[in-house]
Amino acid sequence: MRKALTRLAVVAALLAFASAPALAAIAGSGHDFSSETWNSSGEICKPCHVPHNPNPGGSTAPLWNHTLTSQTFTMYGTTVAGTTPDATPNAKSKLCLSCHDGVTNLDAFGGAAGSTPISGAANIGITLADDHPVSIAITPGSKGIKGTLGSNVVIYSNKVECASCHDIHNSAGVAKLLRTSNAASALCLECHNK
Ligand code: HEC
Ligand code: HEC
Ligand code: HEC
Ligand code: HEC
Secondary structure, three states: OHHHHHHHHHHHHHHHHHHHHHHHHHOOOOOOOOOOOOOOOOOOOOOOEOOOOOOOOOOOOOOEOEOOOOOOOEOOOOOOOOOOOOOOOOHHHHHHHHHHOOOOOOOOEOOOOOOOOOOHHHOOOOEOOOOOOOOEEOOOOOOOEOOOOOOOOOOEOOEEOHHHHEOOOOOOOOHHHEOOOOHHHOOHHHOEOO
16 A cells, blocks of 8 residues: 555656646746736636637637737838848737737637737837847848857748747746847857857
């Protein structure tokens, strides 16, 4: 009996350990909405994903549950190197802007219209001209860009998007949901050869 109990305790501990990383990462992060007043479901994933009947608008994220932004954005202009971003944010960045545009309600998920837009420093807004360019092509070896990019950033169809620098689920456990620490500008130097 004693032995069986010990074995059970070990199994329970192993299970807790094995299932911890995925949830531990987003839980407690800036994207853990479980105790927000606008999220009466109390669930972490639900504002963004649902197991059945996802947002019929469709998107590039699996089982997406949030209303997509319908705003018109002002993009970053032509860069010093002469590169111009796409005319509108790509689908990947639109996922983020579906809350961070400051207009689309946070609680606009599961088909509800919602009533609470994002506020404070997390409000990136519809003017992206004053933010690091997104939906912009990256050419390794071109002016200012490394020949071989660091392995912590993610490039989407040859473009830099919000999620190139940020990890929506906080998997890396770095402040501001960054893909890697920006201490000594390490994140910037994943792409730039300064
Ligand atoms: C703030 C919105 C948001 C929340 C909250 C969120 N996700 Fe995601 N999730 C996304 C986005 C956006 C993508 C697409 C990422 C990409 O393609 O780079 C994604 C992708 C995924 C994927 C497929 C790709 C991968 O990264 O494995 C899984 C599985 C997933 N999410 C599960 C979850 C679970 C489980 C939860 C809750 C514990 C959760 N997500 C919470 C936005 C969210
Ligand atoms: C469902 C709405 C929603 C979506 C979708 C969403 N966010 Fe957020 N995000 C928020 C809210 C709400 C906060 C927290 C604001 C606060 O705490 O004041 C936040 C916080 C953040 C922060 C700051 C975290 C911190 O620790 O300070 C970053 C960075 C961020 N989001 C990036 C993204 C990126 C990149 C995407 C897309 C890949 C994304 N978000 C998609 C709602 C969302
Ligand atoms: C080139 C990398 C990069 C890209 C692309 C990028 N960010 Fe960030 N973002 C950062 C860094 C670095 C910080 C942390 C800045 C700081 O702490 O001073 C940050 C901070 C933030 C914050 C937190 C602001 C605050 O003061 O709490 C939010 C929200 C955010 N980003 C959302 C986005 C969204 C949405 C996009 C796409 C439209 C995006 N980011 C694209 C690098 C990036
Ligand atoms: C994922 C790759 C990536 C990361 C990480 C990244 N950048 Fe960039 N950055 C780019 C690309 C691509 C361009 C556009 C290059 C071009 O003009 O062809 C750019 C352009 C710039 C420009 C020039 C804009 C102009 O108008 O000419 C500055 C300044 C800049 N980045 C600063 C930063 C800083 C600061 C960081 C860290 C917080 C950072 N970048 C992180 C990819 C990145």
